Amino acid sequence: MNIVFAGTPQFAADHLKLLLDSQHEIKCILTQPDRGSGRGKKVKPSPVKEIGLNNGIEVLQPTSLKDESIVRSLESLKPDLLLVVAYGLLIPKKVLDIAKRGSVNVHASILPRWRGAAPMEYSIYSGENESGISYMRMTEGLDEGPILEVHKCKIEKEDDLGTLESKFVELSKKSLLNFLIKFEKGELKETPQENSKATFAPKINSDFQKIDWNCASNEIDQKIRSLNPKYGAFTFLGNKRVKIYKSSPTENTSKLGPGKMGVSEDGKLLVGCSQETAIKIDTVQMEGKSAVRSEEFIRGYRSLIDQENKFSSNVQ
Numbered sequence: 244m245n246i247v248f249a250g251t252p253q254f255a256a257d258h259l260k261l262l263l264d265s266q267h268e269i270k271c272i273l274t275q276p277d278r279g280s281g282r283g284k285k286v287k288p289s290p291v292k293e294i295g296l297n298n299g300i301e302v303l304q305p306t307s308l309k310d311e312s313i314v315r316s317l318e319s320l321k322p323d324l325l326l327v328v329a330y331g332l333l334i335p336k337k338v339l340d341i342a343k344r345g346s347v348n349v350h351a352s353i354l355p356r357w358r359g360a361a362p363m364e365y366s367i368y369s370g371e372n373e374s375g376i377s378y379m380r381m382t383e384g385l386d387e388g389p390i391l392e393v394h395k396c397k398i399e400k401e402d403d404l405g406t407l408e409s410k411f412v413e414l415s416k417k418s419l420l421n422f423l424i425k426f427e428k429g430e431l432k433e434t435p436q437e438n439s440k441a442t443f444a445p446k447i448n449s450d451f452q453k454i455d456w457n458c459a460s461n462e463i464d465q466k467i468r469s470l471n472p473k474y475g476a477f478t479f480l481g482n483k484r485v486k487i488y489k490s491s492p493t494e495n496t497s498k499l500g501p502g503k504m505g506v507s508e509d510g511k512l513l514v515g516c517s518q519e520t521a522i523k524i525d526t527v528q529m530e531g532k533s534a535v536r537s538e539e540f541i542r543g544y545r546s547l548i549d550q551e552n553k554f555s556s557n558v559q
Contacts, residue, residue, distance in 0.1 A: 244323035244427055247342065248291075249273035255328040256290035257412045258349060258419065262326070265420050269300050270320045275331050276304045308338050317341050324426075327381065331360070336383050346381040347426065349419070351411050353393055354379060355441040358386035363407050365444035367469035370461070372398050374407065376414050378422055380433060387441075389433035391426065394418050403468040403489075447474060454478045455556055456502035460492035460520035467522075475528065478502075478554040480547060485554070488526040488534055495521035502554045512537040514554055 244267050248259055251274050262269055272295040279286045288296070295302040305313045318341055325339065325346040339346045352362035354377040359365075366374040375395035382388040394414045398407060425431050447470070454463055454476050467476045467490050475486030497505045499515025507513050512524040528534040529544065541548065 244268075244344070244423065245270050245321065247271045247273065247317060247320060247322045247325045248328075249325060249330040249332075249334070250291045250328040251275045251289045251331050252329050253290045254351070254408055254412065255330070256294055258326075258328045258415055259291055259294050261416060261419050263294070263298060265423075267423065269295075269298075270322055271317070272300050272302045273308075273330065273332075274302060274304055276306055305332075308332060308334055314338060314341070324423075325381075334381065339381050339383070344426070347391065348379045348381050348386070348388070349415065350377045350379055350386055351408075352444070353377060353395060354386060354390055355436040355438065357442055357444040359444040360446040361444040363404055363411070364447055364469045365442075366398060367402065367404065367407060368465050370465055374398055374411075376411050376418075378426075385443075387436060387438070389435050391431045391433060392418070392422055401468075403471040405472050452477050453556055454487065454554070456514065456554060457517050459518045460495075460516040460522045463516055464490050464492050464522055478556065479558050480529075480544070480554055481551045482558045483547070484530040484558075486528040486534070487524055488528065490522045490524045493521050493523045495519050497521075502556075504548060504552060504554065506541065510538045510541070512541055 246262065246267050246269055248262065248269050250259060272291060274289045274291040277286050277288050292302050303313060303316065314337055317338060322342045324344050325342045327334065327346060327348045350362065352366060353375045357365050373395055375393055377390055378392040379386065379390055380388045396410045396414060452470060452474055454466065467487050470476045471488045475488050477484050477486045479485065495515055497513065499505050499513060499521055501515050501517050503515040505513040507523055512527065513521050514524065515521050524537040526534055527537050527540045529540065
């Protein structure tokens with residue numbers, strides 16, 4: 244098939260690579276405009292754009308797909324399919340209807356659960372033990388289209404956003420090309436979603452990233468894992484923002500109050516949570532610095548830790 248591919252982050256890029264190694268032809272790539280990232284906010288192309296440029300594929304980066312010139316450009320390609328993977332922009336009906344066989348989204352949850360921008364993050368944060376990818380025919384509604392195929396996997400208690408994303412990519416490696424064969428032949432049954440069972444996963448913002456130490460350790464650990472390594476959950480030590488990337492729930496033998504800090508027998512940073520629980524921190528990052536093991540963090544900021552003695556949800 245002649246395919247227009249729409250996607251932006253590495254998760255989408257991994258799917259694009261699968262298509263490049265297939266019999267399908269990528270006529271054009273849609274990806275979000277270049278944005279600044281990292282500590283220096285250096286502007287860089289998306290992972291999907293990089294693949295497109297390296298393979299001589301036309302790349303379009305509109306700020307909106309309502310632009311008539313973009314619509315005309317896509318129509319001129321006469322694609323068989325628009326395949327969307329974590330694109331990040333609203334796709335109007337006029338664009339969804341351009342491709343001869345319609346538009347398909349590879350969505351990172353078992354729909355109708357976790358419609359929206361951050362399905363993997365919310366699957367981990369909510370403590371679920373199963374998730375997967377859904378191949379969905381796209382409609383105007385937010386991830387509301389009929390399901391064509393679902394592939395499931397387990398979420399282990401140690402999984403974070405990075406490992407779950409890797410599991411989903413493996414699911415697609417095993418299923419995407421076979422799915423496209425069946426889709427092209429018209430062999431797939433469309434199953435309407437049960438809208439009454441829908442849950443939503445909005446875009447991750449700073450409020451979600453903030454740690455509330457008045458929660459139990461398992462909930463805090465789920466938030467930390469749901470944000471690692473892409474974002475990092477954060478807290479404050481005095482007026483310094485501190486990101487926590489890896490942790491594990493543990494016994495609160497020191498009877499630490501919520502946010503209070505201590506040191507474990509193996510030299511790691513302990514933090515008290517509610518319900519007499521605690522977490523042990525493994526990887527942590529002081530504002531403006533690189534991420535380090537918590538033992539190194541303790542050595543480097545011993546005086547500040549002794550002075551404040553407590554993480555808080557807001558600047559002190």
